[in-house]
Amino acid sequence: MNRLHSLSAVVYAIQYGFFWLWIPIFLLFGLATILEFVSLTWIPVVGALGFAVGVAYGIAYYYRFGYQITDDTFDVASGVIARRSREIPYGRVQNVDIKQGVFHRLFGLAIVSIETAGGGDTEASLNFVSEAEATRLQNEIRTRTAAVKQRRKQAGDHTGDETAATDDATPDSSGVVEPTETTATDSETGPLGPGAGAGDTVPDRDRPFDEPTGPKRRSLFDLEARELLLYSFTSFRPAAVAAVLFVFFLASDTIIEILLAMSQPVGGPEDLGTGTTSSYGIFTIVSFVNGLVITYLLSVAYTFATYYDFQLGRIGDDFVYERGLLQRYSGSVPVEKVQSVTATDNPAQRLIGYAGLWVETAGYGPDSNGGSQSAVPLAQHDRVYGFAENLTGVETPSFERPPPLARRRYLARYSLIAGSIVAVAFGLSMISPLERWYLAVIAFAAVPPAAHLRYVNLGYYVGEDHLVVRRGFWRRRTTIIPYYRIQTVSTRRSIFQRRLGLASVVVDTASSRTFVWAAPTIYDVSLEDGRDVNETSRKRLQSALRKRAAGEAGLSVDFT
Amino acid sequence: MEALHPRIRLLWIGQGVIAAVLVGLVLAGVDRWLVDIPTAAYGGVVAAVLVLGIAYAVRLYQVWQFELQGDALYLERGVVTFVETAVPFVRVQHVDTQFGPIERALGLSSVVVYTAGSRNADVRIPGLTPDRARDLQDTLRELAVESEADDAV
Structure with a gap:
């Protein structure tokens, strides 16, 4: 078992120390009101005691936390008192992300998170390891995940689709599969038999850190300075609103004073108590404009810092990306795990003829966007739609619109x-x-x-191999769903829709989304068309799955 | 198309009655602590909720239908929003049979079909006799295994 970076012991000790510091103090306050002999003068003593316990717990947590790369799983064991050991099969890994805050970058550290489809949480979070170790882990896990896929594919070729299907369902019991020579790690880990890796493990630390000998990283898309600036200025982050409100509640008195001072020259009230209707009106307008401008500037700064130096590349069949000014993110997304592809644009971006491209997986990314990953934050409209077509292989859609x-x-x-x-x-x-x-x-x-x-921003296209759904005005999303990714299809009709003979078709995929990114829905088509889309999607799902089993359907990684 | 067992109406009517009782309690609270509510209005609202609840239960039973089609489990349901869902067998992750205490008392059972999807990820067929539920679970499991696809999530 490998340990985290030794500095994380210090951080855990301090964190838990300050957390535990308060518990006995609060307890003391409670007891002092009930019991006579308890005195508040004990605060320094019990506080110190709580802090010491916390520090001990933090250090114990560090020593009891271990992770390990084994032949078929990534193992994490944690917990001071209640132990948890978790094994994540490589075949189930959705993406591996590295996150570095300012503090981490100063000390050459990083947080590694591993996402799978299950659950609403990150499956394994290593908080934190050294930069080199983080890159090594990301590479190792990526190559091993790729190797599992390679084996699965070959098993399918050898023994027909039946075995491929069952192998897919239980990637750990791939006893029939011989190791292949296609990847570097395979030759190192030795034959993969049933039960291998459960007991005998590879001593990871002893092995020299080597570059992945598989395919090299190839650049797909770099966000240029011009695109970054345009993206910052044309997109809006709701988080900025929350931040502004938070600061306002923290220092509302000071802020109101500043706002009063600003509105006075243009006819605002002397203070909040004395004023006429018109001066209050002026004050409201000044405050509102100020709020808007500050929120917008904050949003611009946030986007700029988040997407600074964005680079998308590929290694083998995986997308890898890097971004961030103060906080660096880097992640990898296996192309196999992409559920759907979405092009987005808002009115400002449409005005200047730009758009962005996102890929959706079933994991949970570092953003709050669920499993959505930005593949191309912003590029010229035609380029983005070209990318989307290259990536998915969809023909240029000719959108149909719901009836007027x-x-x-x-x-x-x-x-x-x-x-x-x-x-x-x-x-x-x-x-x-x-x-x-x-x-x-x-x-x-x-x-x-x-x-x-x-109405005009609604559209759908039933393609040969894909369903394309477009909706939304403020954030227009054009989602391309390969038929083989469809999970369920529903036709919904509310009482109002039934009166007008309309229906909405909900096409569900396994992409994890927040409530902001609802399942792709074709809104308000005529019932006949809706049933048609439903029928066609179901039929093409079956044929697409057969095609895919034969290796004919999929995404192409080189889309730029 | 297969309908649910008629006894499921009792369960849904029971839910309507509970809703009416809850509304009654809330109104009683309002009446006691906030503003006076005339007895006629009180009785009227509770009766309306009760009638609506029962009508909803009866209508829901009439609407609810399901069917095993060639490639998918197909369901129709919903009073306010009518929903037709197709769950392809390939997409079935696992199938549960479940029953709560009231369902058990009525001699009923539900089948829950799980997919990897994000919305409608679990589809519930209520109001089946325990035998039918087990039977359906077995059939669905077999169909799911038969048609397993090479692209798990």
């Missing part, structure tokens, strides 16, 4: 929203000095354009 009847639904829906805005304004006028609530009726003016924009 669908637009009526959006008109009705957005009218309801506008109506509720008016109702809220009316309610406010009842309980506050707000007058002229009826001015909120202006919200209805936005209804027709909103309904139209939603």
Whole structure:
């Protein structure tokens, strides 16, 4: 078993020390109110005691944490009192990510996370190891995952599809499979029999750190300075809103003072207590504009720092990427694990003719985007769609649109929203000095354009080997789903849709998503078309799976 | 197309009754601590929830259907939103039979089919007799193994 970097013992000790410091102190506060003889003067003593226990726990945690690369699994054992040992079969690894914060980079350290499809959490997180060790682990796991795939493929060639199928289901019991000479690690790990790797393990640390002797890294896409700047300025991160609100709550008094000082020259109130309706209005507008500008600038800075020096490459059949200014991320995504490919653009990006490309896997990436990984953060629109076509092999889609009847639904829906805005304004006028609530009726003016924009950005294309679904105005997503990735197909009809004879088709894949990235849905097509898409997808799923078993379907890694 | 066992209506009606009781309790709380509610309105709301709950249960039973098709398990369900789902056998990860205490008292059982998908990842067929449930579970398992694909997640 390998240990983490020795510095992590120090970090764990400090972390747990400060955590445990508070427990006896809180306990003491509680007891002091109940028991007479307990005195608050004991705080330094019990605090120190708690800290010592925490430090001991942190150090124990370090010594009880071990990881290891074995023949067919990556093993992690952890836990001071309750032990957990986890074995992750290489065949199930979705991606391996390396994350380096500023602190880590100063000391040459890194956090390695290993993701599989199961669960909503990172399966193994090594917090932290040295940079060299992180790269070594990433390479080792990547080559071994690739080797498992290679073996699986060969097994399929030797013994027909039946065995390939069962082998796939249980990659660990691949007793029939002979090791191949195709990759470097295979020759080192020796024959892979049933049960091998359970007991005898490879002494990883003793082996010299060698470069992966497999295929070399080839560059696919580098984000240029111009693209990075455009991306920073045209994308918006909701996290920035949260950050601004957080800072506001922390220092609301100071911030309100600054805002007052800023609004005074343009007619704002002297202070919050004295002011007229108009000066309050000016104050509100100044604060609002300030909030917007600061949130936007923060979002720009965040995007810039996150995607600084973005590089996408390939090693063998894996995508590898690197990015980040202060915090460096690097990860690998086996192309086999890609579930769907999505091109995204927002109105600003459409205006300048740019778009981005994402690949979705079933794992959980370092972003909060579920299993979505940015393959090309931003590039010219035509290039991105070209990339998407090269990657998936889809023909240029000619989108079909839902019937115009669908637009009526959006008109009705957005009218309801506008109506509720008016109702809220009316309610406010009842309980506050707000007058002229009826001015909120202006919200209805936005209804027709909103309904139209939603409608024109909907589209779908039933291709030969792929289903393409496009939706969304603020963040338009064009998702390309190979038929062989479909999990279930549903046709949904709400009571309103039934009245209009419309239906939505939900095509579910195994990509893990947050609620922001809902399953690809073809909205509001006529029932007949919806059933058609449903039928076709089901049929083509079966034929695509047969094709895939014969090795004819898949993504091509060299897409740029 | 196969319908569910008629007794499942009892379970769903029971749920409607529970909902009506809960609404009644909340209203009673409001009546006691916040504002007075006229008895007629009180009774009316509870009765409306009860009637809606029962109507929903009856309608849901009428709508619920499933079928084993050539390549997939096909289900139709839903009162407000009518959903037709196809779960290809290739995509079945595992199949459970489950029953809760009330289902057991009614002599019913459910089959839950799991896929690797992110949405509708588990599909539940309620209201089957235990024999039918076990039978369906076996059939689905066999069909799933038969059609296993070479691209697990």
